[in-house]
Amino acid sequence: MPLTDWEHVIAAGRESGLLGRLYWTLWRAGELGAVPAAPAAHLHSAWLAAEAQRRAVIREVDYLVDVLASVAPRVVLLKGAAYALAGLPPACGRQFSDIDLLVPRAALDAVERRLNRAGWLGTHHGVYDQRYYREWMHELPPLRHPQRGSTLDVHHTILPETARFRPDADALVSASRSVPGHPGLAVLAPEDMVIHSATHLFVDGEIPNGLRDLLDLDALLRHFGGDAAFWEALPGRARELELGAPLWLALRYCQRMLGTPIPRGCGDGLVADAPSTAGLAMLDACYGRLLVPQVPEARGGIGRNSAAMAIFLRGHWLRMPLPLLARHAFRKGVVVPLFGDGASSRP
Amino acid sequence: MSTPLTVSTLSIGALRRVLRGPGLGVRAGTLGLRVFSSLSAVARGIHTLYSDYPLLEPDAFADFRVRVDGPPGPRRWLRPQAQFYLGRTAPFQPLPRHHAMAMLEWGVNWCVSSHLHRYLVLHAAAAERDGRTYLFPGASGSGKSTLVAALMFSGWRLLTDELVLLDLDTETVKPFPRPLGLKNAAIHVIRRDFPPATLGEVVNDTSKGQVAHLRPNARSVQQADLPGHIAGVVFPHYRAGARAELEEAHPADTFLALVNQSFNYQVLGECAFRLLSSVVRRVPAYHVHYGTLDEGHGLIRKIDAQTSPPL
Structure with a gap:
């Protein structure tokens, strides 16, 4: 590959936060030697940064468990932090951002007070935003520690309270698995981890890290997929959690875009969750554009921008009933731009 | 070629x-x-x-x-x-x-x-004379850019005025010469003392006050592939009206100051620790207090005379 092509690979990889991942993938395949020195230096830089982040996440989580020991004896980690602590393949070379925790709803107030006392302070102070998070969403407003520099998303379930699908958070917590070497910590069971990752990618209205999230799913499916029992349990568990639809999409796009090996018949249990033919054509057109990284200088183009808008609307439609959505859109689209966030903070 | x-x-x-x-x-x-x-x-x-x-x-x-x-x-x-x-x-x-x-x-x-994590990146300037490179770490306002600008006009080679790239294996400085950022009174001083200076457009209302960039000299740009061998660390402390004073810095303090001025110490971890501890053990470090550019420049010459091998 000519050096000028490498320049685009590095720029696009940096943009989508995948350079560290690419380093790890090439290293595992024994192909690093084939990369010219100048781009290889950037791959290695990103790998070092990812490793430093991974170490920092582990350190931070161990500290958190101590802080929360008295109020939440079992803290369930989600997404990146879970992959890092459980030593799962998606953690390799991955960029981490916030630390996501799942705690029982009953413990939420005590957890928040304990975290506040330990220095994690709330963000989003406007009255409307507070109500948005506390009444309608599935998490507290993000908590940030100014000295430690970490941000926590404390969830009590995995989808907004207002969403169409109502997964049972207690079922997730009771099926969670302890993390060896880290007492007090747990991660979701393999099937739940995949289903949550799928839900995160295919129910949210914004997909800033689409390819990274799809690669997470691919790595999880390849890792857990060696066990036939995993594939047997997966569709039924998704239906139980009312999350068959996002899993169906996740399996489809993993297989189509990344060649993830998925046993025949795995989709059979999800037939009822498949979208209609017309709906699927629409989703294919949107996700086909949004899940691949964009060449950084390229303009979005009508196709990509309208795909992003369609997925944005779909995500909101899935997450909020229409009257609430209308109200939220009015607030964010009209009130805040005109009057600011604080001026009319009465909800 | x-x-x-x-x-x-x-x-x-x-x-x-x-x-x-x-x-x-x-x-x-x-x-x-x-x-x-x-x-x-x-x-x-x-x-x-x-x-x-x-x-x-x-x-x-x-x-x-x-x-x-x-x-x-x-x-x-x-x-x-x-x-x-x-x-x-x-x-x-x-x-x-x-x-x-x-x-x-x-x-x-x-x-x-x-x-960029292939180097330890320090917030510092660096300039070289006769094969001896000095690092000038310093917060904004300490006068490091102005000082290395003056050195550059007096026959020194500029390696960088803002970001020192330290090679982890060779402990040398990879030059990254770029236009020098001058602020406020420094713009006037450089224009007055060094008439050949070429400056870009002066911008008056930035968060840092008045800002102008100074073109690095041709030699610094042309020799940018020659690494610099570190001979000393100099902390500039410019304060209008201050008395000129040279003070030796303790290696442990120098080490901590360099850690504080690095952007990617946490990312590089142990390699960065080894590199910086080796540098502070190997080369002397000084605090330079001065109230005029001439005094600062004079103290650097004095340090360099002490460091250079006797004839």
Whole structure:
């Protein structure tokens, strides 16, 4: 590959936060030697940064468990932090951002007070935003520690309270698995981890890290997929959690875009969750554009921008009933731009 | 190999076309940059400040593809702004349009200090004389850029005025010469004391006050592939009216100060620890207090005379 092509690979990889991942993938395949020195230096830089982040996440989580020991004896980690602590393949070379925790709803107030006392302070102070998070969403407003520099998303379930699908958070917590070497910590069971990752990618209205999230799913499916029992349990568990639809999409796009090996018949249990033919054509057109990284200088183009808008609307439609959505859109689209966030903070 | 073409071979019109179209590839020391911009202030700034920089060969690799342009939105007609982009990422708030060139400089520094971990990146200046390189770490306002500007006009080679790239294996400084950022009174002092100085457009209303960039001399740019061997660490402390004073720094304090001035110490971890501890054990370090540029310059000469091998 000519050096000028490498320049685009590095720029696009940096943009989508995948350079560290690419380093790890090439290293595992024994192909690093084939990369010219100048781009290889950037791959290695990103790998070092990812490793430093991974170490920092582990350190931070161990500290958190101590802080929360008295109020939440079992803290369930989600997404990146879970992959890092459980030593799962998606953690390799991955960029981490916030630390996501799942705690029982009953413990939420005590957890928040304990975290506040330990220095994690709330963000989003406007009255409307507070109500948005506390009444309608599935998490507290993000908590940030100014000295430690970490941000926590404390969830009590995995989808907004207002969403169409109502997964049972207690079922997730009771099926969670302890993390060896880290007492007090747990991660979701393999099937739940995949289903949550799928839900995160295919129910949210914004997909800033689409390819990274799809690669997470691919790595999880390849890792857990060696066990036939995993594939047997997966569709039924998704239906139980009312999350068959996002899993169906996740399996489809993993297989189509990344060649993830998925046993025949795995989709059979999800037939009822498949979208209609017309709906699927629409989703294919949107996700086909949004899940691949964009060449950084390229303009979005009508196709990509309208795909992003369609997925944005779909995500909101899935997450909020229409009257609430209308109200939220009015607030964010009209009130805040005109009057600011604080001026009319009465909800 | 023939001498590479430099930016000065492009007319301002050609420069503008390249910046608007395929991007201007320039080499700054070890790094290749590809710059895109439709703003004429950027074309003028590059024309003045980067004239001696080699152009990237057509098939060469650029480490960072950066762009300075007006951000989209209705403000572009009311109060024109400039925004810096690495790819699609805009790490800063937009600034008034006439800050565009300064923004390019700050943006490139941001790219290096947040993405380049093949070196330990220190917030410091570095200059060399007769094979002896001195690091000048210092917070904003300590006078490091002004001091190395004065050294540059007195026959020293400038390696960098802002970001020292320390090679982890050889413990040498990889030169990254770029236009020197001068602030407020320093702009006047450099113009007064060094008439050959070429400065870009002066911007009056930045968050740092008045800012202008100074073109590095041709030798510093041409010799940017020669690494610098560290002979000492000098902490400049400029304060108007201060008495000139030279004070030795303790290696442990120097070590901590260098850790504090590094951008990626945490990322590199143990390698960075080893590198910095070896540097502070090997070379002397000083605090230089001065009230005028001449005094500062004099103290550096004194330090260098102590460090250089006797005849």
